Structures are given as structure tokens and as C-alpha cells.
Amino acid sequence: MDSATIQFIDLQYGNVLALLAIGFVGGLVSGFIGSGGAFVLTPAMMSMGVPGVVAVASNLCHKFPKALVGAHQRNKFGHVDVKLGLVMAASAAIGVWLGADIQHQIKGNFGEPGSNLYVSLAFVIVLAIVGGFVLHDAVTVYRSGKSDEQDRVSRLARWVQSVEIPGTMMHFRTANIRVSVLFTLPLGFATGLLASIIAVGGFVGVPGMMYVLGAPGLIATATELVIAFVMGFGGTIKYALHGLVDIRLALILLAGSLFGIQLGVIGTIYVKPFMIKVVMAAIMLIVAVSRGLVVPVYLTELGQLDIEPSTMAWLQMASFALLVLALCVGAIIIIAAMLLGHRAGAIRLKESAPE
Amino acid sequence: MEQSKPYPQLIASGIASGTLYFLLYFYEPEILAAFTRTDGWYPALPVVAAFAFSFAHGAFTAYFWEVLGVKGRRK
Numbered sequence: 328m329d330s331a332t333i334q335f336i337d338l339q340y341g342n343v344l345a346l347l348a349i350g351f352v353g354g355l356v357s358g359f360i361g362s363g364g365a366f367v368l369t370p371a372m373m374s375m376g377v378p379g380v381v382a383v384a385s386n387l388c389h390k391f392p393k394a395l396v397g398a399h400q401r402n403k404f405g406h407v408d409v410k411l412g413l414v415m416a417a418s419a420a421i422g423v424w425l426g427a428d429i430q431h432q433i434k435g436n437f438g439e440p441g442s443n444l445y446v447s448l449a450f451v452i453v454l455a456i457v458g459g460f461v462l463h464d465a466v467t468v469y470r471s472g473k474s475d476e477q478d479r480v481s482r483l484a485r486w487v488q489s490v491e492i493p494g495t496m497m498h499f500r501t502a503n504i505r506v507s508v509l510f511t512l513p514l515g516f517a518t519g520l521l522a523s524i525i526a527v528g529g530f531v532g533v534p535g536m537m538y539v540l541g542a543p544g545l546i547a548t549a550t551e552l553v554i555a556f557v558m559g560f561g562g563t564i565k566y567a568l569h570g571l572v573d574i575r576l577a578l579i580l581l582a583g584s585l586f587g588i589q590l591g592v593i594g595t596i597y598v599k600p601f602m603i604k605v606v607m608a609a610i611m612l613i614v615a616v617s618r619g620l621v622v623p624v625y626l627t628e629l630g631q632l633d634i635e636p637s638t639m640a641w642l643q644m645a646s647f648a649l650l651v652l653a654l655c656v657g658a659i660i661i662i663a664a665m666l667l668g669h670r671a672g673a674i675r676l677k678e679s680a681p682e
Numbered sequence: 683m684e685q686s687k688p689y690p691q692l693i694a695s696g697i698a699s700g701t702l703y704f705l706l707y708f709y710e711p712e713i714l715a716a717f718t719r720t721d722g723w724y725p726a727l728p729v730v731a732a733f734a735f736s737f738a739h740g741a742f743t744a745y746f747w748e749v750l751g752v753k754g755r756r757k
Contacts (some may be wrong), residue, residue, distance in 0.1 A: 335714055335718070340711075364749060388728050388729075388732055389732070391732065392732040392733060392735065392736030392740075393736070395733075395736055395740075396693075396736050396740035396743075399740070494704055559728070563728060563729060563732070564725070564729065565726045567725040567726070567727075567729065568720060568725045569720060570719060570720040570725070571718070572717065572718070572728040573718075574706075574713060574714070574717040574727075574731055574732075575706065575710060575713070575714060576727050577702070577728065577732060578706055578731065578732075581732070581735055581736065581739065582703065582739065585736070585739050585740055585742075585743040586743045586746065586747075588743075588746050589743045589744050590747060590752065592754075593752055593753060593754045594748065595754075596754030597754065607683065648753070668751040
């Protein structure tokens, strides 16, 4: 791509402050649930006039150092299963590659609105289903009155762990699971595929590691940072080769997000394990609604629906507002839970490995 | 026994991080031009910069919260 045709925006103080603030909140959520932020950061940059590809490239360039710092910090608490992260990242890379290909095809056949519709539908379907499932699980744990306990392994995960396929079994020490790679392969692939569509693979990766492989929530969310690092690093190289990374945006985001991620990591120690599920579910469901609001807009642009331009504009504004709200709600829950945990006077020493 | 707060480390990493960000601000046009070049080893610049900032600023932010008293118990 000819870099002379790319516009790199003139950075105003307002832009910088906004990026710092959104970066901070995104980092806070990432440190806590292993992913998140990208779906706000990229549209936020675009609303400042940053071209779409530059926004994606710059976000990726900020994502991998953020994930590195987050993973390093969470590793100190014994939450990271590096081996599991790398194994998942290997097939995630293939998922990203194929997903980018599909995006390209859809854009070629249906144009920008078609591509946007595809992305939004992916958001809505995946996040509504997974988010609903995680919320249901969190509510079940809360109602059982055993919210202090480590996550119980789901029936599906118990079955997955029981499957013995000679020559394909791998033991993951920190996650304390032994599963066939034939299960990690599609899971990693799906993570990468989703990352290439909505920029957040963790919304499939983390629940996948928890409910399919049976890894505890604390381990899954921390291990996701390893996957995020690999994908962000690879993606950055790909975009940098085309001169698309606006390093100013990436580093300003990093300035805020590193403060946030440190806090989010510490938060995982202060709060009950099931709170991770609550935050994940809350964010996923609000984002699902947010993206659902703009589906009619893209349908109209494709000539399938007829909506007033003023209504379309309102829907798009509401959608963006909800995205920001999703992240803020996540951040508020995390901080509130941390304050409650601190006030209770019990800074629990979390088990570094599950029982 | 109360561990002393890492003030020296906070200041050192703060200076490192602050210097890097000051350089980014001061040399913004040159940096943007160089970091978007696609020839030779220039594409490696964003990656190298990201790592450099993550070490300096990552350390600073960690010490920042620790000095404020926000920290968890380590393994």
C-alpha cells in the first residue's frame, strides 16, 4: 500500500487525553479478563479520523506489549500457562489468516456495508450466545453460595479431559489439565478467526479454555494474554511491512493501558473467581446489543431495509455509546469488587494452581 | 516486617519512561516518517519501540501502584 495515500491524523490534545483514558480502561479490563478493549479502541480511533487499517494496525502494535506486561505480571501470581497459550496461539494464527481471507472476499463481493454487516452479525451471534452462557454460569455459582471456591469443571470439559487419543495428548501443568491437541486446535483456530473479525479473540478463547478444556477462570484469562501477545506481534509485523502503524497512537494507548493492566492484574487477586465471569458476561452482552443496533443500518445501506438517515445516525451514535459503556461497566465492576475485597480486610492468598 | 516502598525504582523507571515519551513528542514528525517506511529494516522500528516502551513504562506503572500500596500477594 502506498504510504503517501495514507492520512496520519494531526494529534490534538483532546485526542491524546481520550486515548489515554480509553487505553486505561481497556487495560484494566484486559488485565482482569484477558481480553477486551480492542472493540472500543479501534472504533474510537476511527471516530478521530484515523483510517480503519491504521486504527487496526496501531491497536495491534499496542496490544502485544500490553499483553506482554499483563502476562508477565499475572505470571508472578502463577496464573499463566505458557505452554497452553503457545499451543492455542499456533492454531489461532491459522484462524486469523483464514479469517482475514474471508473478510477480504466479503468486502470484494459486498463492499464496505456488507463487510460491516458480517462483522456486526458475528459480534451479535457469538457474544450473545457465549455471554449468555457465561452469565448463566456466574449466576449459578453465586446462587450455590460457593462463590469463594475455584471454578468447578463443566460436564463438557470433564468429557473432553476423559478423551484419550494416543499420540495427541498434552499435559498443561499450570492449568492442571491433560487434553488432546485435537481439542485445542479448533479452539485456538476459532479464537484466531474471531480475532480477525471482531478484533477480540478472547471472547471465544477464554470461555473455550474454561468450559471446553476445563481450565480455571484465573488461568484461562491469564493464558489468553499469551495468545494475544502472539497474535498482536504477528499482526503488527504484517501491518508494519506496509507502513500502516501509527506508532504515536500505539504508544499513547500504551501509556494509559499499562496503568490499567497492572491494576486489573492485581484485581484478580482481590476478588472472588466468579467475578471474572460476571465482568466478561456483562461486557459481552452490552457489546452484543451495541452491535445489534447497527445491523439495521448496514441492511439499509445494502438496500434490504429502509430507515430514515436521522434514525441511522442516532443508531450509530447509540451503538458507539454502548461500546464505551460496556468497557466502563466492566471497569466499574472490577474496581468496586476490588474495593469491597480490600475493605473486607481479607487480601486472600489465591492458590497459584487449582486443586 | 514492613517492606520499604520501591521509590528509587519508581523514579528511575519514571525517568526512563518519561524520556521515551518526551522523545516521541519532540521528534513526532521524524518518528512518524521513519516508522512508516517500508524499506529495509524500518518495519522493525514499531516493534522495537513497542518493546522498549513496554519495559520502561511497564516497570514504572508496576512500581506506581506498588508505591500507592495497591498490590497482591505474590506466589
